[in-house]
Amino acid sequence: MSRRWHFNPYHQRIDEALEKTSTPPQADTEWELFEVFVRERRGDHPVHVGSLHAPDHEMALVLAKEQYLRRGRGVQLWVAPARCIASTPIEDADIFTHATDKSYREAYGYKVAETVRKIRQQQKSAETEEPCAT
Amino acid sequence: MRDLTPDVRDALVNYLYALADDELLVGHRASEWTGLAPILEADVALSSIAQDEMGHALTFYQLLEALGEGNPDDLAFARGVTDFRNAIFSELPRGDWAFTVVRQYLHDVAERVRLEALANSAYEPLAHVARKLIVEEKYHLLHDRSWVAKLGGATEESHRRMQAALDRAFPHALGLFEPADGEAVRAEAGIAPPERELRDRWLDEVVPFLESATLRVPARRDDRGEWQVLVEPVYGGRRGRHTEYLETLLDAMQMVYRMEPGAKW
Numbered sequence: 001m002s003r004r005w006h007f008n009p010y011h012q013r014i015d016e017a018l019e020k021t022s023t024p025p026q027a028d029t030e031w032e033l034f035e036v037f038v039r040e041r042r043g044d045h046p047v048h049v050g051s052l053h054a055p056d057h058e059m060a061l062v063l064a065k066e067q068y069l070r071r072g073r074g075v076q077l078w079v080a081p082a083r084c085i086a087s088t089p090i091e092d093a094d095i096f097t098h099a100t101d102k103s104y105r106e107a108y109g110y111k112v113a114e115t116v117r118k119i120r121q122q123q124k125s126a127e128t129e130e131p132c133a134t
Numbered sequence: 135m136r137d138l139t140p141d142v143r144d145a146l147v148n149y150l151y152a153l154a155d156d157e158l159l160v161g162h163r164a165s166e167w168t169g170l171a172p173i174l175e176a177d178v179a180l181s182s183i184a185q186d187e188m189g190h191a192l193t194f195y196q197l198l199e200a201l202g203e204g205n206p207d208d209l210a211f212a213r214g215v216t217d218f219r220n221a222i223f224s225e226l227p228r229g230d231w232a233f234t235v236v237r238q239y240l241h242d243v244a245e246r247v248r249l250e251a252l253a254n255s256a257y258e259p260l261a262h263v264a265r266k267l268i269v270e271e272k273y274h275l276l277h278d279r280s281w282v283a284k285l286g287g288a289t290e291e292s293h294r295r296m297q298a299a300l301d302r303a304f305p306h307a308l309g310l311f312e313p314a315d316g317e318a319v320r321a322e323a324g325i326a327p328p329e330r331e332l333r334d335r336w337l338d339e340v341v342p343f344l345e346s347a348t349l350r351v352p353a354r355r356d357d358r359g360e361w362q363v364l365v366e367p368v369y370g371g372r373r374g375r376h377t378e379y380l381e382t383l384l385d386a387m388q389m390v391y392r393m394e395p396g397a398k399w
Contacts (some may be wrong), residue, residue: 053175055284059284062276065273066175070178
């Protein structure tokens with residue numbers, strides 16, 4: 001074989017593929033960019049996980065399934081063309097900072113975790129005290 | 135199904151080899167695109183599908199192991215060309231992207247039609263496996279149908295390549311329904327329906343779909359509504375008669391295993 005040997009089989013196959021065509025393949029990104037969201041469990045919010053290129057939304061869903069849910073869990077995928085998403089400029093990140101004390105907007109007074117723990121305790125002791133129904 | 139009589143066992147084993155070998159080889163051919171697919175996302179998707187098919191093959195080889203045929207690694211990597219029972223369809227080289235998506239589509243519809251029938255097999259381990267594997271076919275078909283529908287009529291070049299791919303693939307795909315030895319025994323024992331039935335259900339689905347993708351299919355219904363195929367099916371695989379393509383495939387696929395059979399990784 002006059003062909004150059006590569007230890008990496010991927011490089012080997014790329015060489016073989018290039019031998020077959022006269023023009024090298026283009027790094028082509030004429031496909032539209034889609035942002036991908038995954039809903040991990042029913043009732044969860046869809047969460048942004050990344051983006052990919054696809055010819056349309058149908059292929060975007062098909063390809064995103066493996067691109068983003070090859071591993072891990074999910075029950076639903078959303079895709080949206082990136083051009084449909086509007087955003088604030090990153091240079092304007094300061095619009096989210098507070099110049100004066102706005103702690104009155106926080107829920108410091110509500111000790112939710114403690115209350116939930118108390119309720120769960122009550123439920124547990126209610127279960128153990130209850131006599132078994134025949 | 136309690137104890138298998140020898141002829142039922144043999145008929146079942148022949149069938150399982152056919153199923154396992156088809157999965158293994160289609161999976162292997164799909165994996166040959168890893169690193170070379172037209173676009174990165176398609177590469178990842180097809181590579182995953184290839185792994186799924188390997189997983190299916192493993193499941194069938196494990197059924198064979200339970201019937202005393204040997205361990206799956208030996209079955210996949212130590213058998214020779216004439217021992218394989220895949221349809222010649224599965225050993226053909228991967229071709230261009232059009233041929234790959236056409237083959238994957240025709241294979242996946244055949245697999246789904248078969249698994250749906252086997253979900254009611256009288257041989258419970260096989261019925262159990264069929265019910266499990268069918269879940270993955272849903273995505274395979276979603277993937278394949280999207281590609282075929284889009285490429286079928288997109289541009290002059292894509293249509294030409296897709297039609298050429300289908301012209302080459304279709305007679306070979308009919309070989310998926312060549313009966314493995316023991317078909318009458320299997321039908322009588324309730325293990326699997328006759329191939330003819332599965333072929334007709336397959337045609338019911340692929341012909342209208344391919345035509346809707348603007349492709350010509352050499353099959354039509356006659357006056358009685360029966361399917362007539364207008365090409366000669368490529369048979370032989372179920373009898374261990376293969377092409378030189380299987381030789382080169384096995385040389386590559388079995389090379390590492392054969393260097394040191396039974397090595398622990």
